[in-house]
Amino acid sequence: MEEKLIFETADGETLALTIVGETTLNGRQYLLAEQDDMAYILKNTAADDEMAFYEVAEDEEAVIVAKVFEEMMDDIEIEL
Numbered sequence: 001m002e003e004k005l006i007f008e009t010a011d012g013e014t015l016a017l018t019i020v021g022e023t024t025l026n027g028r029q030y031l032l033a034e035q036d037d038m039a040y041i042l043k044n045t046a047a048d049d050e051m052a053f054y055e056v057a058e059d060e061e062a063v064i065v066a067k068v069f070e071e072m073m074d075d076i077e078i079e080l
Contacts, residue, residue, distance in 0.1 A: 032069045
């Protein structure tokens with residue numbers, strides 16, 4: 001069964017994303033999620049003792065994490 005994540009954008013749009021992969025870099029959790037043909041790299045910004053709170057990774061951070069996910073999963077290519 002695929003794991004789903006309900007994500008609300010800054011403008012209030014709700015997305016039902018499918019989690020494709022997960023990794024941790026420098027102590028921060030990242031998820032690779034998709035909806036239709038769109039991929040999202042999400043980072044958990046919550047403190048260790050809080051419920052997870054995800055934001056979209058951007059700029060250089062997104063590029064670095066995308067490369068990690070591409071290395072982990074041989075059959076994907078992420079375009080930013």
